[in-house]
Amino acid sequence: xxxxxxxxxxxxxxxxxxxxxxxxxxxxxxxxxxxxHLQQHALTNWQRLIGIRLDAASWWSRVLILxxxxxxxxxxxxWIAADFYxxxxxxxxxxxxxxxPSWAFLAAQVTxxxxxxxxxxxxxxxxxxxxxxxxxxxxxxGYVTLPDTGAEVQRAAFGRRNAHLAQITRYVEISDASQSTxxxxxxxxxxxxxxxxxxxxxxxxxTTAATELVRMFPEESRFVELLAxxxxxxxxxxxxxxxxxxxxxxxxxxxxxxxxMLDKLVADKPECLAAYDFASQLHHIRAxxxxxxxxxxxxxxxxxxxxxxxxxxxxxxxxxxxxTRIEQTQMQAAxxxxxxxxxxxxxxxxxxxxxxxxxxxxxxxxxxxAKSAQVAKLAKAWESAQLRAFWRRVGLPVPEANWDExxxxxxxxxxxxxxxxxxxxxxxxxWDSVARGDEDLASIDPAKVQEFVxxxxxxxxxxxxxxxxxxxxxxxxxxxxxxxxxxxxxxxSRRNPGLKAVGALALMLLLTAIVLxxxxxxxxxxxxxxxxxIRRTTESGDDLGRVEACERFFSTSPSPVDPRNAEAREALxxxxxxxxxxxxxKPDGTALDHVQRYREISAKWQSQGGTL
Numbered sequence: 001x002x003x004x005x006x007x008x009x010x011x012x013x014x015x016x017x018x019x020x021x022x023x024x025x026x027x028x029x030x031x032x033x034x035x036x037h038l039q040q041h042a043l044t045n046w047q048r049l050i051g052i053r054l055d056a057a058s059w060w061s062r063v064l065i066l067x068x069x070x071x072x073x074x075x076x077x078x079w080i081a082a083d084f085y086x087x088x089x090x091x092x093x094x095x096x097x098x099x100x101p102s103w104a105f106l107a108a109q110v111t112x113x114x115x116x117x118x119x120x121x122x123x124x125x126x127x128x129x130x131x132x133x134x135x136x137x138x139x140x141x142g143y144v145t146l147p148d149t150g151a152e153v154q155r156a157a158f159g160r161r162n163a164h165l166a167q168i169t170r171y172v173e174i175s176d177a178s179q180s181t182x183x184x185x186x187x188x189x190x191x192x193x194x195x196x197x198x199x200x201x202x203x204x205x206x207t208t209a210a211t212e213l214v215r216m217f218p219e220e221s222r223f224v225e226l227l228a229x230x231x232x233x234x235x236x237x238x239x240x241x242x243x244x245x246x247x248x249x250x251x252x253x254x255x256x257x258x259x260x261m262l263d264k265l266v267a268d269k270p271e272c273l274a275a276y277d278f279a280s281q282l283h284h285i286r287a288x289x290x291x292x293x294x295x296x297x298x299x300x301x302x303x304x305x306x307x308x309x310x311x312x313x314x315x316x317x318x319x320x321x322x323x324t325r326i327e328q329t330q331m332q333a334a335x336x337x338x339x340x341x342x343x344x345x346x347x348x349x350x351x352x353x354x355x356x357x358x359x360x361x362x363x364x365x366x367x368x369x370a371k372s373a374q375v376a377k378l379a380k381a382w383e384s385a386q387l388r389a390f391w392r393r394v395g396l397p398v399p400e401a402n403w404d405e406x407x408x409x410x411x412x413x414x415x416x417x418x419x420x421x422x423x424x425x426x427x428x429x430x431w432d433s434v435a436r437g438d439e440d441l442a443s444i445d446p447a448k449v450q451e452f453v454x455x456x457x458x459x460x461x462x463x464x465x466x467x468x469x470x471x472x473x474x475x476x477x478x479x480x481x482x483x484x485x486x487x488x489x490x491x492x493s494r495r496n497p498g499l500k501a502v503g504a505l506a507l508m509l510l511l512t513a514i515v516l517x518x519x520x521x522x523x524x525x526x527x528x529x530x531x532x533x534i535r536r537t538t539e540s541g542d543d544l545g546r547v548e549a550c551e552r553f554f555s556t557s558p559s560p561v562d563p564r565n566a567e568a569r570e571a572l573x574x575x576x577x578x579x580x581x582x583x584x585x586k587p588d589g590t591a592l593d594h595v596q597r598y599r600e601i602s603a604k605w606q607s608q609g610g611t612l
Contacts, residue, residue, distance in 0.1 A: 001161075002188045003141040004168075005470030006129060006181055013110060014130045018471045021071055021135055031110040035131065038109075039064035051092070056105030063092050067135070074139060077476040079160065086136075086167055093132060094174045098124050128175040133168055133185065138471035140164040140189075146477060153477050160475070165189050183217050194226055203234040214269075221392065224265065225274035231261050232278040236285075248293030255286040259305075266309065270381040273389040280310035287318065294354055296325040297361035304366045308375045311382055326362055333359030387411065394452045396444060406440045413441055414453060427453065527556040531564055534571055543579035546571055547594055554601045572598060 017032040041061035047054060051062055070085030096102055103120035106127060118126075143157040143164075165186075172182050194209035210227040217223055235258035239251045262279040269275060283306035290299035300322045307315045333355050340346055348356065369375065387407035391398075394414075399406055413434045420430050427450050435441035533549035550572035558565055576598055583591055 138473035142475035224272035228275040273385040300366035330359040546575040
């Protein structure tokens with residue numbers, strides 16, 4: 001596994017920020033120290049949890065607090081919480097467009113900028129790369145460099161690498177990073193995945209990863225070469241080990257699909273020389289299986305295709321051998337036809353029919369293909385791919401125009417220089433004399449050419465530049481507990497809205513049940529108190545007190561099956577009658593109120609099936 005990182009990581013504006021991520025206290029006026037200071041900006045609990053009413057400094061403080069919490073959770077092995085915090089950070093950054101005041105605010109805080117004032121958009125790109133992408137690269141690399149102490153550690157490290165790579169991918173998508181930066185950050189992991197799957201024979205994964213690399217980075221020929229190698233390897237893996245003619249024909253049929261895939265790859269990516277090589281090899285192998293499967297005429301066309309995809313190889317012996325097999329097949333077919341004419345009852349077997357068909361085809365289709373425009377086009381494309389591959393081997397960038405012409409000039413110039421350096425002449429003056437007067441050669445970096453030529457001429461090769469360092473952060477090998485999401489942040493985040501809605505509904509139902517239960521409990525207590533009062537007033541002969549106690553009893557809405565209902569209703573009726581009869585003069589408002597309540601209770605009782 002390879003580490004990943006930006007190629008200009010060493011030139012970071014926030015140099016030293018990885019020390020802060022690793023837990024060091026940053027002091028002084030460095031830009032990394034500015035970031036550490038911003039994280040300490042005071043926030044209210046609502047600002048910290050919900051992210052409301054944030055000015056630029058508060059926005060940075062909240063984002064950096066979330067990031068620091070994610071780092072701490074990652075190191076503690078609380079990976080669920082770490083992923084939550086990191087997801088919140090990337091969402092905040094994604095929503096902060098270049099016009100967001102946070103970027104202009106940060107640009108005003110940092111030092112060591114170019115002479116021209118840094119725009120908010122430029123500050124956004126730098127901050128995303130150096131404060132967020134580099135942090136995830138550091139954790140990714142930490143898990144890459146983790147010692148191999150067992151399968152459990154490797155599984156855990158694999159999962160965390162993928163988690164951080166997913167975050168890197170999201171930041172790359174929102175940062176408008178250059179294509180070279182995208183390739184530096186995303187390609188190594190995908191390339192490692194494709195190679196590992198290829199070695200393990202997991203062709204679906206290998207093909208998917210390689211295809212995605214070609215789609216994302218169409219100008220990188222090494223990914224086209226990887227995809228061509230995956231196609232070729234998968235084709236060989238599908239072949240049987242049988243040598244009988246039926247096994248050979250079956251293999252040829254299987255190889256036909258992969259040969260078409262390689263043919264299309266060559267057509268789509270004609271600058272990739274390796275694709276021609278793999279296509280030529282596969283057509284060659286298929287030609288051999290076709291010939292051994294008695295499909296000799298088709299085999300002849302196939303060997304011509306192998307030669308078309310790699311004109312530099314000599315297929316003379318193969319062509320001669322297959323031509324001899326075709327002649328033999330034609331002789332056999334002639335004998336069959338003579339026997340059929342002598343005996344009309346005879347018929348051809350499946351093998352005989354195959355002999356007749358192949359004899360009839362002969363070398364005609366193959367020779368027609370050899371003279372076709374497709375072969376001429378392939379030959380020209382192959383020569384171009386050779387020149388461009390040579391140009392890349394020298395280590396030169398792809399020119400904007402006239403690539404083939406410039407590569408041809410470079411090849412001739414290097415051949416001329418090498419011929420003269422063999423006689424003891426030094427490279428520098430020779431190259432100057434060759435390049436002088438030619439604008440294309442003069443634009444080429446002579447150091448690159450000398451670096452390429454030195455080992456070819458037996459000189460000491462110029463060592464390649466030392467790769468720039470990449471961030472590496474401390475990680476936890478295997479967590480004891482993957483932990484959980486932080487509840488406070490989770491409640492006020494935008495995550496899992498459906499789950500939160502269900503939880504809110506459940507909470508409302510629970511509160512409703514508690515309130516109703518409490519109310520029923522209180523009403524039951526009042527009912528019991530009223531019943532005790534009915535008993536007491538019955539014994540004392542207090543009719544008015546008994547009426548009021550009965551009214552309180554029925555005001556609590558007793559259940560229809562309460563056994564005390566009948567006795568309370570009888571007590572109410574008899575007590576109200578006796579009390580009302582003893583009233584002096586005309587009934588006042590209080591007496592009439594008691595009568596009205598009695599009527600309401602009686603009506604309700606009758607509706608439930610009772611009578612007074």
